[in-house]
Amino acid sequence: MECLICQRATDSGCLVFCGEAICSDCEMRLMEQTVDDPGYETQVRAFRLLWQRQFLATRDRHLMDGDSV
Numbered sequence: 001m002e003c004l005i006c007q008r009a010t011d012s013g014c015l016v017f018c019g020e021a022i023c024s025d026c027e028m029r030l031m032e033q034t035v036d037d038p039g040y041e042t043q044v045r046a047f048r049l050l051w052q053r054q055f056l057a058t059r060d061r062h063l064m065d066g067d068s069v
């Protein structure tokens, strides 16, 4: 798997989160990060993309199942 944020190959100890991996470096950076830090925007964008993808996947699954539309 590759890290959602830095796109580096992650090791097995990484955080896996909604099917996406975040390496320990990025995880640590996220924990320490404040809004004022440079790079925060990039990470927020990566997370937004992740949520969006999760949302679309969930929605598509519902559509395919033929649930009430």
Ligand SMILES: [Zn+2]
Pocket (backbone or CB within 6 Å): 003, 004, 005, 006, 007, 008, 022, 023, 024, 025, 026, 027
């Ligand atoms: Zn990373």
